Structure formats: C-alpha cells, structure tokens
Amino acid sequence: MSRAELRKEWELRIDKFRASGQTQSKWCADNNVKLHQLKYWLKKIENTNRISAPSPKWVSITMNEQDAESKNTSLSLQINIGQASIEVKPGFDPSFLADVVRTLRSLC
Known part of the structure; x- marks a missing residue:
C-alpha cells in the first residue's frame, strides 16, 4: 500500500472514530486497532492540517488627513x-x- 493510500485509509478511520463518540481505547478495541497507532495518526494528520492551513490575510486601511483630523479627538x-x-x-x-x-x- 502506498503512503497516500495508507494516509487516506487512516483519514477515514479517524473520521469514523470521531463520529463514534467513543473514547480512543474503546474505539480501538472495537475496531481491532492499536491505540498507539490511532494516537500517532491523529497527531500526524492534525499537524499536517495545521501546516497547510491558509495564512491570515491583512487588509490595509488608508485614511485621508481630513478624516484623521476630524476624528482625532474621538479616537x-x-x-x-x-x-x-x-x-x-x-x-x-x-x-x-x-x-x-x-x-x-x-x-x-
């Protein structure tokens, strides 16, 4: 099985685990999965998702001098x-x- 296939398989398992509402130990026992493997893949996928999250976008705001002077007293x-x-x-x-x-x- 390729790495991509293995990752896809674990993403599906993790989706099923999260949807189950069970504890990690209970889900692993019911699904014949080793607890340390589930924890490993949870962390691996979470870290990958955090790295690939889009970076925040900044918006520049310009204010003309007249607006700044009139609002300066209330800022x-x-x-x-x-x-x-x-x-x-x-x-x-x-x-x-x-x-x-x-x-x-x-x-x-």
Whole structure:
C-alpha cells in the first residue's frame, strides 16, 4: 500500500472514530486497532492540517488627513487586562503604558 493510500485509509478511520463518540481505547478495541497507532495518526494528520492551513490575510486601511483630523479627538483604544480597563488616547506615553500593562499582568 502506498503512503497516500495508507494516509487516506487512516483519514477515514479517524473520521469514523470521531463520529463514534467513543473514547480512543474503546474505539480501538472495537475496531481491532492499536491505540498507539490511532494516537500517532491523529497527531500526524492534525499537524499536517495545521501546516497547510491558509495564512491570515491583512487588509490595509488608508485614511485621508481630513478624516484623521476630524476624528482625532474621538479616537481611543480600550485595553482590558483582568478586571482593569485602560483607555488610551492619541498622544499617550508608550513607555508609561507598557509599565502599567506589565504591572497589571503581574497582579492577574
């Protein structure tokens, strides 16, 4: 049996296992499959699917100066860390914000 055929066979087995609702041990016993083989193929197929997943797409946003100036007074960013909430507005001090975030993380 070729590698591609073997993989296809295991993909079908894994689909049947997942649809069964059984534990790995029970399914393996009922289907005459070794538990370590099922675990191996579950991991192998999961890792392959993770690698072949499409990468995220980024969208660029452009804003003209007139829009930026008119909205500049209402722009803010809300940051929640645990129960704390921080509102950041244009002109903030990045190093001060970093210190505050670090402190809040250490408390959570």
